[in-house]
Amino acid sequence: MNDKISQNDINAAAWAACDTFRGVVDAAQYKDYILTMLFLKYVSDVWQDHFNAYKKRFGDDDERIRRRMEREKFFLPEGTSFYDLHLQRSADNIGEIINIALEKFEDANKKKLDGVFRNIDFNSEYNLGETKDRNRRLKNLLEDFNKPALNMSPSRVNEDVIGETYIYLISQFASDAGKKAGEFFTPRKISELLVRLVDPQPGNRIYDPACGSASLLVRASEQVAANAQNEQDMRNFQLFGQEVNSGTRALARMNLFLHGLDNAEIEWGDTLNSPKHLEGDALKRFDIVVANPPFSLKKWSGQEKKKGKDQRDEDTDGKIDPRIDPYNRYFRGIPPVSRADFAFISHMVESARPGSGRIGVIAPHGVLFRGGAEGRIRQSMIEENLIDAVIGLPAQLFPSTGIPVCIVIFDRAREKGGAREAAGDVMFIDAARDYDPGKKQNQLLDSHLDTIVDAYRKRQPVERYARPVPRAEIAENGFNLNIPRYVDTFEPEEEIDIAAVQREIIDLERQLAESRARMDGYLRELGLDV
Structure with a gap:
């Protein structure tokens, strides 16, 4: 088949394949299988397409074809190809057959795929039901992906699609997973807005310490391409990420592979307690740091590591005990164990290049005004001139929570010695409506993104919407960074003409x-008393 397939067509066909599991x-859970x-289907279609091309070119020279395919x-x-599995779709042990094929596929591509299929069990009774039901569902899945609409040969569909x-x-x-979606997904328009605000450039190293399925990193790569002057610049960047959930990390790596971002370094582990992107014993530094970390994560660090009423060790003259954090991320103070928001923010700021790195974080509004340790950390960051902008977004943007969120932009070019050291204000934008x-x-539209980005870049007052604040x-x-303190969105009621109202009442x-x-x-005409 050489007829091109549209983005909407392939989306619809892939989503229809989910009917096997839906309900x-x-x-x-079923997202992992789909x-x-x-x-696997895409890799198999590309493989078959290239094999056919070499067969046509080299005829029966199997050795030459084999070398090309390697x-x-x-x-x-x-x-191990999808088509090998499809031929065996009626086997009584089809789940086991798929698992073995994925293991062989992973082993043959160890450098790229190591651990990608580790947590995906197609023979799971717990997830897919008893043998008879499981076999029926997997057979249906293989048949759905074998339909012509999901032929993903390069002649029909490109990698971006x-x-x-x-x-x-x-x-x-x-959307279906509800609150569980927060583990792996940031809505597209929020991702696009965040990367437009931090504006990564060709040559940048870009990092997401809570990368989920890597949608923010994908959007960051697209923003680099939008800023590129030539094709070489479009590929001139590096992506780094860390994800605590190994299954979600696997999704991230497959996502990046399917976008042609093969060289991204996505590590597995707890960023706050065991950061993986290091240079020697110190944190690796990045030009751009973006994240949508879990909101107000509890018990992010062991309380037993902390000493003293203000969480400092008296034996170190008020400094943070290095056993708590050997990477010196919490020198401004240790965030409360009950909320990790400023733990992630502190990690992100200290992971950015001194004097130039830019940071964009999606966070609950509580980071703007909560007191205690968080208030002290926030005060230090304001006094260090690190905070560049605070943007309030509408409620109900996430499938995982209905609360309104904010984006906070930090710019290390504003700190002492940086190119923007003279910047003395913080840009507040209230886009909640x-x-x-x-x-x-609720959904953000392109027009909403354009308005927010334009206000951020111009840094001029906009009535009831935006204001640069000294x-x-x-x-x-x-x-306190609570947005209503600085942007007055009150709309006065229309004046009432008392005389006109009185005339209306009389009438x-x-x-x-x-x-x-x-x-x-x-x-009276009816003869009734009145």
Whole structure:
């Protein structure tokens, strides 16, 4: 088949394949099976397409064909392609057959795929049901992906389309998964807004310490391409991420592969307690740091590590005990164990290049005004001139929570010695009323993003929407960054013309008297007492 397939067509076909599981298996679980099959099907279609081309070119020269195929982006050993599995779709042990094929596929591509399929069990009775039901569902899944609409040969569909289908499916799963979606998904328009605000450039190292399924990193790569002057610049960047959930990390890696971002370094582990992106014993530094970390994560660090009322060790002259954090991320103070928001923010700021790094974080509004240790950390960051902008977003943007969130932009070029050291204000933008109501949740439109980014870049007052605020004013407000303190969105009520209202009342009373007189006349005609 050489007919091109549209993005909408392939999205619809892939989503229809989910009918096998929908209503029977939780969306947070069946996403792994669908996305893995999409990945294997795409690799198999590319493999078959290239094999056919070499066969046509070299005829029966099997050795030459074999050498060419070994140089493919992913090597498919015999028996591991989607089509090998489809031929065995009626086997009584089809779940086990798929598991073995994925293990062989991973082993043959160890450098790229090590651990990607580790947590995906197609023979799971717990997730997929008893043997008879499991076999039926897997047979249906293989048949759904074998339909012509999901032929993903390069002659029909390019890599970008497949990558966007992958993200489309993740967004659909997030909608079905509800609160569990926060583990792996950031809505597309929020991701686009964040990367437009931090504006990564060619040559940048870009990092997400809580990368989920890597949608923010994908959008960051697109922003680099938008800023590029030539094709070489479009590929001149590096992506780094860390994800605590090994299954979600696998989704991230497949997502990046399907977008052609093969060289991204996505590590597995707890960023706050065991950061993986290091240079020697110190944190690696990045030009751009972005994240949508879990909101107000509890018990992020062991309380037993902390000493003293203000969480400092008296034996170190008030300094942070290095046993708590050997990477010196919490020198401004240790965030409370009950909320990790400032733990992530502190990690992100200290992971950015001194004097130039830019940071964008999606966070609950509590980070703007909560007191205690968080208030002290926030005050230090304001006094260090690190905070560049605070943007309030509408409620109901996430499938995982209905609360309104904010974006906070930090810029280390503002700190002492940086190119923007003279910057003395913080840009506040209240975009909480800018949204399009959707069926399940509110949506940001491109026009909303354009308005926010334009206000941020111009840094001029916009009535009831945006205002650059001097740091001295913020200090007078006790270093509270709550947006309504600085952007007055109150709209005065229209003035009432009392005289006009009085005339209207008199006229209504006249009409009422006339109506009563007519009614009395009708009653008298009917011989009724009035």
